[in-house]
Amino acid sequence: MPNSRRTPAARLDPRGPLVLDTRTLPRRPGSARTETRTVRAPADLHPGLAGIPEGSDLRLDVTLESVTEGVLATVTAVAPVTGECARCLEPVAQTIEVRCQELFSYEQGAGDADEDGYALDGDLLDLEPVLRDALVLALPLAPLCRQDCPGLCAECGALLARAGSEHGHDSAIDPRWAGLRQRMTHGEQAGQPAPEIREESGRGRP
Numbered sequence: 001m002p003n004s005r006r007t008p009a010a011r012l013d014p015r016g017p018l019v020l021d022t023r024t025l026p027r028r029p030g031s032a033r034t035e036t037r038t039v040r041a042p043a044d045l046h047p048g049l050a051g052i053p054e055g056s057d058l059r060l061d062v063t064l065e066s067v068t069e070g071v072l073a074t075v076t077a078v079a080p081v082t083g084e085c086a087r088c089l090e091p092v093a094q095t096i097e098v099r100c101q102e103l104f105s106y107e108q109g110a111g112d113a114d115e116d117g118y119a120l121d122g123d124l125l126d127l128e129p130v131l132r133d134a135l136v137l138a139l140p141l142a143p144l145c146r147q148d149c150p151g152l153c154a155e156c157g158a159l160l161a162r163a164g165s166e167h168g169h170d171s172a173i174d175p176r177w178a179g180l181r182q183r184m185t186h187g188e189q190a191g192q193p194a195p196e197i198r199e200e201s202g203r204g205r206p
């Protein structure tokens with residue numbers, strides 16, 4: 001998507017799902033209007049392991065408020081997020097909620113007092129760039145299927161959540177230690193300390 005910080009030549013499409021018409025908002029500081037709408041999520045909201053599927057429902061609560069310089073838009077958006085777990089690569093589905101606020105200045109033609117700001121296009125304002133920035137920032141960088149996801153086995157790639165805590169690879173232990181291990185395991189049961197085997201099993205069983 002091109003950056004939507006508008007030049008006067010680029011007119012907004014009033015039918016755009018994220019284009020709001022401020023005509024019914026009196027241009028008198030203090031007047032405000034609130035609306036709720038559900039729109040389809042725009043494309044390209046999937047920068048990493050997690051993203052918002054194109055066309056999924058974005059639920060918006062929008063408050064438009066007249067201020068001296070223009071219209072202040074306050075938006076709360078609730079969006080579905082899908083992706084893969086950063087540890088086990090299983091599908092992840094969750095919901096994020098973001099809140100953002102942006103001033104859309106009246107077009108005065110008096111130069112760019114604030115080059116980074118947004119401007120009204122006539123009576124219209126476009127929430128998309130504002131919302132896009134807020135949503136992308138809110139996406140989890142390392143989504144997890146659950147907070148304590150054990151990930152994959154480093155040896156065989158098995159899903160540890162499914163394989164269970166017993167999952168391990170005895171073959172990872174040097175065969176020269178196998179006999180000792182057996183003895184030590186036996187010894188442990190008899191209450192004898194077994195420092196070497198602790199170290200070894202720590203490596204063999206992540």
Ligand SMILES: [Zn+2]
Nearest residue numbers: 085088145149
């Ligand atoms: Zn996981």
Ligand SMILES: [Zn+2]
Nearest residue numbers: 153155156158
């Ligand atoms: Zn394994």
